[in-house]
Amino acid sequence: MEYKEKRLIKKVKKGDHQAFAELVDKYKNSVYSICLRMVGNSQEAEDLSQETFIRAYKHIDQFDTDRKFSTWIFRIATNLSIDFLRRKKPSVSLDAELPGTDGLELKEILASGEALPDELVVWSETERIVQYEIDRLREKYRSAIILKYIQGLSLKEISEILGVPIGTVKTRIHRGREILRKNITAIRGEE
Amino acid sequence: MTCLNKRFVSLMNKVLDGEARREEKMELDRHMETCESCRNHFRELKQSTELLNHLSHPQLPFSFTKNVLDKLPAENRHALREWMSRHPVWATAAICALPMSFVMIAAKRQTFFQGKNGEDHGYLLLRVPEDRS
Numbered sequence: 001m002e003y004k005e006k007r008l009i010k011k012v013k014k015g016d017h018q019a020f021a022e023l024v025d026k027y028k029n030s031v032y033s034i035c036l037r038m039v040g041n042s043q044e045a046e047d048l049s050q051e052t053f054i055r056a057y058k059h060i061d062q063f064d065t066d067r068k069f070s071t072w073i074f075r076i077a078t079n080l081s082i083d084f085l086r087r088k089k090p091s092v093s094l095d096a097e098l099p100g101t102d103g104l105e106l107k108e109i110l111a112s113g114e115a116l117p118d119e120l121v122v123w124s125e126t127e128r129i130v131q132y133e134i135d136r137l138r139e140k141y142r143s144a145i146i147l148k149y150i151q152g153l154s155l156k157e158i159s160e161i162l163g164v165p166i167g168t169v170k171t172r173i174h175r176g177r178e179i180l181r182k183n184i185t186a187i188r189g190e191e
Numbered sequence: 192m193t194c195l196n197k198r199f200v201s202l203m204n205k206v207l208d209g210e211a212r213r214e215e216k217m218e219l220d221r222h223m224e225t226c227e228s229c230r231n232h233f234r235e236l237k238q239s240t241e242l243l244n245h246l247s248h249p250q251l252p253f254s255f256t257k258n259v260l261d262k263l264p265a266e267n268r269h270a271l272r273e274w275m276s277r278h279p280v281w282a283t284a285a286i287c288a289l290p291m292s293f294v295m296i297a298a299k300r301q302t303f304f305q306g307k308n309g310e311d312h313g314y315l316l317l318r319v320p321e322d323r324s
Binding site: 020032033053126127130131145180184 | 239260
């Protein structure tokens with residue numbers, strides 16, 4: 001970890017709010033981006049981002065300064081998002097891999113012009129479709145895909161964030177990529 | 192039509208993960224020249240990941256950091272330092288007042304013990320009382 005960040009964290013460990021504010025400013029948009037793509041709703045994502053930083057502050061004593069702060073904070077964000085998904089909508093990801101549903105629901109939703117959260121309306125059509133397909137992935141595939149393609153992290157970092165071996169990360173990315181390919185191609189084929 | 196030989200699918204994954212050796216990449220390319228289903232499959236995989244890469248990265252409102260700070264447990268260990276940086280004039284006054292007060296107390300003590308006629312009672316107090324008979 002870079003020297004400046006180490007120094008900041010030492011200050012945070014002593015209870016320095018201003019030092020913590022610098023860390024929040026540095027990582028808030030990356031954390032938000034993970035939460036947003038995990039839960040697909042900007043308000044929930046903002047709340048989860050806030051919760052991520054509050055937890056990080058409260059548990060900063062457990063953070064080992066020899067490790068990367070980004071890995072640690074992304075881990076908190078990912079875990080909180082997964083907890084949120086399990087609490088809030090346990091059924092959504094269950095049908096993610098059911099055959100025969102290829103994009104049909106989305107077409108219906110888009111045609112009826114409702115049921116999508118307000119925030120998604122400002123997104124482009126493509127973005128809506130992609131987010132919808134991300135939302136349909138199981139959590140374990142979703143988190144791996146988001147960390148890889150939206151955060152652009154290395155397999156090693158992803159394995160540390162998710163707490164699984166690199167081989168498992170690869171398998172999840174391959175599987176997630178294949179599901180996305182199938183569903184996105186199906187939607188495009190119908191257009 | 193549907194080839195999707197396991198070996199080629201795994202090569203596709205290696206290429207997309209950036210882990211394929213040059214020979215492996217060439218082997219896949221050679222196969223896709225003649226295999227339409229693998230060619231399509233690989234194109235679709237690449238398109239999907241490119242869509243992910245191009246998703247927007249919305250920014251949080253500027254007030255976010257302040258909102259987080261407002262929710263943190265109170266800053267206690269640095270309360271003194273915080274107060275000093277917010278009130279530099281009072282802080283300087285307080286720091287100067289400390290040695291000043293020593294000087295003043297010392298000065299007062301001296302006049303007190305010296306008494307009215309200038310006799311040094313303070314000095315006498317420290318001595319073993321003499322027999323004055």
